[in-house]
Amino acid sequence: MGIADFVRDLFNPDLAFLPKALLMAVMASVVCGVIGCHVVLRGMAFIGDAVAHAVFPGVAVAFVLQGSLVIGGAVAGVITAVLVAVFSQNRRVKEDAVIGVFFVAAFALGIVIISRAPGYAGSLQQFLFGSITGIPDRDLVTVAVTGVVLLSLTFLLHRQFVAVSLDREMARATGLAVFALDLVLYVLVTLAVVISLQTIGNILVLALLITPAATARLLTDRLGVMMLLAPLIGATGAVVGLYVSWTWDWPVGGTIVLVLTAMFLVAWTAAPRHGLLARRRVATPDVHPRAPALAEGAE
Amino acid sequence: MTVVSVRDLEVDLGGRRVLEGVNLDVDRGEFVALVGPNGAGKSTLLRSILGVLQPTCGRVSVLDRPPRKARASLGYVPQRHEFAWDFPIDVDHAVLSGRTGLLGVRRRPGVDDWRAVTGALERVGLVDLRRRPVGELSGGQRQRVLVARALAVEPDLLLLDEPYTGLDLPTQELLAGLFAQLAADGHAVVMATHDLLGALTGCSRLVLLDREVVADGAPVELTDPAPWCRTFAVGPAHPLLALIGASPLVSVPERVASVNGGS
Numbered sequence: 182m183g184i185a186d187f188v189r190d191l192f193n194p195d196l197a198f199l200p201k202a203l204l205m206a207v208m209a210s211v212v213c214g215v216i217g218c219h220v221v222l223r224g225m226a227f228i229g230d231a232v233a234h235a236v237f238p239g240v241a242v243a244f245v246l247q248g249s250l251v252i253g254g255a256v257a258g259v260i261t262a263v264l265v266a267v268f269s270q271n272r273r274v275k276e277d278a279v280i281g282v283f284f285v286a287a288f289a290l291g292i293v294i295i296s297r298a299p300g301y302a303g304s305l306q307q308f309l310f311g312s313i314t315g316i317p318d319r320d321l322v323t324v325a326v327t328g329v330v331l332l333s334l335t336f337l338l339h340r341q342f343v344a345v346s347l348d349r350e351m352a353r354a355t356g357l358a359v360f361a362l363d364l365v366l367y368v369l370v371t372l373a374v375v376i377s378l379q380t381i382g383n384i385l386v387l388a389l390l391i392t393p394a395a396t397a398r399l400l401t402d403r404l405g406v407m408m409l410l411a412p413l414i415g416a417t418g419a420v421v422g423l424y425v426s427w428t429w430d431w432p433v434g435g436t437i438v439l440v441l442t443a444m445f446l447v448a449w450t451a452a453p454r455h456g457l458l459a460r461r462r463v464a465t466p467d468v469h470p471r472a473p474a475l476a477e478g479a480e
Numbered sequence: 481m482t483v484v485s486v487r488d489l490e491v492d493l494g495g496r497r498v499l500e501g502v503n504l505d506v507d508r509g510e511f512v513a514l515v516g517p518n519g520a521g522k523s524t525l526l527r528s529i530l531g532v533l534q535p536t537c538g539r540v541s542v543l544d545r546p547p548r549k550a551r552a553s554l555g556y557v558p559q560r561h562e563f564a565w566d567f568p569i570d571v572d573h574a575v576l577s578g579r580t581g582l583l584g585v586r587r588r589p590g591v592d593d594w595r596a597v598t599g600a601l602e603r604v605g606l607v608d609l610r611r612r613p614v615g616e617l618s619g620g621q622r623q624r625v626l627v628a629r630a631l632a633v634e635p636d637l638l639l640l641d642e643p644y645t646g647l648d649l650p651t652q653e654l655l656a657g658l659f660a661q662l663a664a665d666g667h668a669v670v671m672a673t674h675d676l677l678g679a680l681t682g683c684s685r686l687v688l689l690d691r692e693v694v695a696d697g698a699p700v701e702l703t704d705p706a707p708w709c710r711t712f713a714v715g716p717a718h719p720l721l722a723l724i725g726a727s728p729l730v731s732v733p734e735r736v737a738s739v740n741g742g743s
Contacts, residue, residue, distance in 0.1 A: 222564075222567055222568070337585060338585065340577070340580050340583070340589075341580060341585065343567075343569070343573075343577060343580075344577045344580040344581075346564060346567060347563060347564050347567055347569070347574065347577055348558060348562050348563045348564065348577075349562075350532065350556075350558050350562055351556060351558055351562070351563075351578070351629075352580070352581070353532050354530045354531070354532050354551075354554070354556050355551060355556075355578065355580060355581030355582070355633070356548070356551050356581040357580060357581050398568065401568065402568045402570075402613040402615070403568055403570070403613075404567075404568045404569055404573075407568055
C-alpha cells in the first residue's frame with residue numbers, strides 16, 4: 182500500500198479512528214519530545230521509566246470504574262512521583278532504589294486491579310502495547326488541553342529547570358526552590374507519559390520520552406535547537422510509524438518505537454559533529470602521518 | 481568594611497559536630513584562604529555562609545543580613561565537578577544561569593542581565609569564547625566560567641571551593657591573579673583550598689581550620705609551627721613547616737614576605 186492509500190484511508194469516514202490515532206500519536210510525541218529533553222539531560226531516564234509504569238494502577242482503576250484513563254493515570258503517576266521525591270530526600274537510600282521499590286509496586290497493584298475487571302486479557306494487552314482503535318473524542322480533547330498546559334509550564338520554568346540541571350547546589354544557593362522544581366518536573370513527565378499511553382502502550386512509552394531527545398542531543402550542542410528537534414523527530418516517528426503499522430498490519434506502539442530507534446541509530450552514525458562518521462573524519466589526520474612509522478616498526 | 485561576619489558558629493551534620501565556636505570576619509579587599517585537612521569543615525563553613533546549611537548555634541551575616549536575605553551579594557564558585565559540563569549550553573548562557581534566582585519565574589533576562597554577563601566574562605577573560613559549548617572548554621576555562629557565573633550577580637562576596645584542584649601551575653597562577661585582582665577591586669574573597677603554597681603566596685590572610693579556627697592571620701604572622709602541626713596532624717620535622725618558614729632550618733621564603741609587604 183502506497184502513501185496515497187494511507188492518506189485516502191485517513192479521510193475515509195469508516196476509518197474515523199485512524200486520523201484520531203494519528204493526531205493522538207503526534208500530540209503525544211511532541212509533548213514527550215520537549216519534556217524528554219530535560220529527562221535526558223538530567224540523566225533521569227530511569228525516573229521516566231518508573232513513572233511510565235507507575236501510572237498503570239490509576240489507568241486500571243479508571244478502566245474498572247469506566248472513568249477517564251488520562252485522569253486515572255495522572256493521579257496514580259503523580260502520587261508515585263511525589264512518593265519518590267519525598268522518600269529520596271533520605272540520603273541513606275538512593276533515589277534509584279526508591280524508584281525501584283515504588284514503580285514495580287505500582288505496576289503490581291495495577292495488574293492485580295485489572296485482573297478483577299471483566300474482559301481482562303484484551304484490555305491488559307491494550308494498556309501494555311497500545312492500540313489505535315477505541316480512542317474517544319473526549320480523550321482527544323483532554324490530551325490536547327493537557328499538552329498545551331504541559332508545554333506552557335515547561336517553557337515558563339525553562340530557565341529554572343536548566344539552572345537545577347546544571348548545578349543543584351548553586352541553584353539552591355541562589356534561592357531556587359529545587360525540591361519544588363523537581364516535583365514539578367516529575368509531574369510534567371508523568372502527565373506526558375499518561376497522554377501518550379493510548380496509542381503506544383505502557384511498556385513502550387518510555388521510548389517516546391527518551392529516544393527523540395537523545396537523537397536530538399546527538400545532532401546539536403544547543404539546547405534551544407535540541408528542544409525543537411526532539412518534538413520534530415518524535416512527530417516524524419509517530420507519522421511514519423503509524424503509516425508502516427497500518428500498511429503492514431504491525432502493532433502500532435512497537436512500530437513507532439522501531440522507527441524512532443532507526444532514527445537514533447542514523448543520528449549516532451551520521452551526526453555532523455559527534456556521529457561515528459564525523460569522529461572518524463576528525464581522527465584520520467592524526468592517524469596518517471604515524472601509520473608508515475608504525476608499519477616499519479612492525480616489520 | 482566587613483562583608484561577612486561569623487559569630488560562634490556551630491554546625492552539626494548527621495549527628496556529628498563539624499564546626500565549633502567559629503568566629504570570622506572578612507572585609508572588602510581581603511583574599512582569605514581557608515586551609516585544613518579533609519573533614520576540617522572548610523566546605524561546611526562556606527555552605528553556612530552561603531545559607532544552604534542551617535547552623536545549630538551561632539550566627540552568620542553578610543552585609544548585616546542573614547545569608548538568605550543577601551543572595552544578590554553572594555557569589556559562589558563550587559567545585560568543578562558539581563557542574564554538568566555535558567549539558568548543551570554555551571558559555572554565555574551558563575554564566576547567565578547564575579542570575580536565574582535573581583530573575584524569578586516571570587522576568588525574562590534583559591539588557592542589565594546581559595550587561596552583567598558581559599562584564600563577568602570580561603573579568604575572567606572569556607569574552608572570545610562566549611559562544612563556545614561548555615563541554616569543549618579546558619579545565620582552567622571551565623573554572624573561569626564558574627567564576628564568571630558567580631560574578632554575574634555582581635556580588636560583594638566571592639566564595640571559592642577548591643578552585644585550583646586538578647589544574648596545572650600556569651592555570652593556577654592565572655586564577656590566583658584574577659582572585660587577587662577581584663579582592664583589590666573591593667570584593668571580599670574567601671577560598672577553601674588544599675594548595676598551601678598557593679594560599680601562602682597568593683592570599684592576604686590564612687585561616688587554619690580544624691573544626692574550629694586554629695590560627696588566623698597574614699602568612700608572615702603564621703610562622704609558629706604549633707598551629708600548623710595541630711591542624712594537619714604532622715610532626716615538628718615535616719617538610720610542610722619548611723614551606724611556611726616555621727622550620728628552624730629555613731628562613732621565611734622571600735616570596736611570602738614580598739607578597740604581604742605589597743598588600
